[in-house]
Amino acid sequence: MDSAGVTVRASDPRVTGDSRFPGASGGRRDQRSLSVVGRHARLELAFGYRNGRTVLAEAYAEPPFRVGRCFAEGEGVHMILTSSAPGAFGHDRLQQRVRIGCGARVRLTSQSAMQVHPSPDGATAHLESSYRVEDGAHLHCDWHPLIPFADARIDQRIDVNIGGGGSLYWSDALMSGRQARGERWRFTSLAHEISVSREGSREYLERYRIQPSEVDLSRPWAAGEASYLGTTLMTGRPIEPGGAERLHIELGRLAGVRAATDRLADRVLLVRLLSVSGPAFHEARRWIRDVMQACRPGMDT
Numbered sequence: 001m002d003s004a005g006v007t008v009r010a011s012d013p014r015v016t017g018d019s020r021f022p023g024a025s026g027g028r029r030d031q032r033s034l035s036v037v038g039r040h041a042r043l044e045l046a047f048g049y050r051n052g053r054t055v056l057a058e059a060y061a062e063p064p065f066r067v068g069r070c071f072a073e074g075e076g077v078h079m080i081l082t083s084s085a086p087g088a089f090g091h092d093r094l095q096q097r098v099r100i101g102c103g104a105r106v107r108l109t110s111q112s113a114m115q116v117h118p119s120p121d122g123a124t125a126h127l128e129s130s131y132r133v134e135d136g137a138h139l140h141c142d143w144h145p146l147i148p149f150a151d152a153r154i155d156q157r158i159d160v161n162i163g164g165g166g167s168l169y170w171s172d173a174l175m176s177g178r179q180a181r182g183e184r185w186r187f188t189s190l191a192h193e194i195s196v197s198r199e200g201s202r203e204y205l206e207r208y209r210i211q212p213s214e215v216d217l218s219r220p221w222a223a224g225e226a227s228y229l230g231t232t233l234m235t236g237r238p239i240e241p242g243g244a245e246r247l248h249i250e251l252g253r254l255a256g257v258r259a260a261t262d263r264l265a266d267r268v269l270l271v272r273l274l275s276v277s278g279p280a281f282h283e284a285r286r287w288i289r290d291v292m293q294a295c296r297p298g299m300d301t
Helices: 243-252 278-295
Strands: 008-011 040-050 053-061 070-073 076-083 093-100 105-110 114-116 125-133 138-142 146-148 153-162 167-175 189-198 201-210 228-235 257-265 268-275
Touching (some): 040 076, 093 138, 125 138, 146 153, 153 167, 167 278, 189 228, 201 257, 243 257, 257 278
Parallel strands (some): 040 093, 093 125, 105 138
Antiparallel strands (some): 257 268
16 A cells, blocks of 8 residues: 555566556556545456466555455466455445456455445445456456345446457356345345457346346245345356256255256356355355366366
8 A cells, every 4th residue: 555545556577567458547646536535446457477477467456445465376366356345335436447468367256245235315336347358368256245235226337358268257146135134135226237258249248137126036936035146157168068957957956056057158158046045055156166177177266
């Protein structure tokens, strides 16, 4: 953190200025007004591949974002994305931009579940993330569930662009609320969108808006009794014909979860999960991750 305690920047000395990703903050200082510090914030990370290992080439963070440590994992790195805030609030606008350079292998995880708090004036919290995975790079994202509190409003947008030979493992999750307090589907509105494109062509789009006051989410063909929902997407490596069906059968044997899998294309696999129980849900997500790593020896993160 700099002497003003406002922004953070890190760079690997072997990475030249030419390696910066477009739109990187460069030498620009934090220009936010004091009234929005901690509510409007950016996180920018750029990873590169140098001398046989992945490095954090450049990083910029505005509070409440923080740049965490990188932990070596083979030729790749693992970073836990951290924040000093207790969650997101109405009027917040939090932006993340991540670039994975050619050949780099990066695993990103969250420090804890993202809690979305209501605003007295009913304002919406905005979360915007963009990821660029270059040719030959691999990005693995495994996020804790999003937890919208009663009366909260959230708009979450995620954009992933992948180079021709890049690969992605994406696993996100949503809870119906603070289930332990009896809070289920009490938030006001949740809009979610994730778009995954390869070389300018869209591979996957997931978009929905949940407004519990307008629909009965306990219907069998909606969420039923489930309070945990998750999506896992894998793209960039060949998916064996019949692999999705076998995975679907195996998931059906796990107690406490409902799951469906689909091979959307030769290199795209989708898994959706529902569960009433948190432990069963988290165990199923871990099981999917472990199975896919075992099936893909080349994917070590």
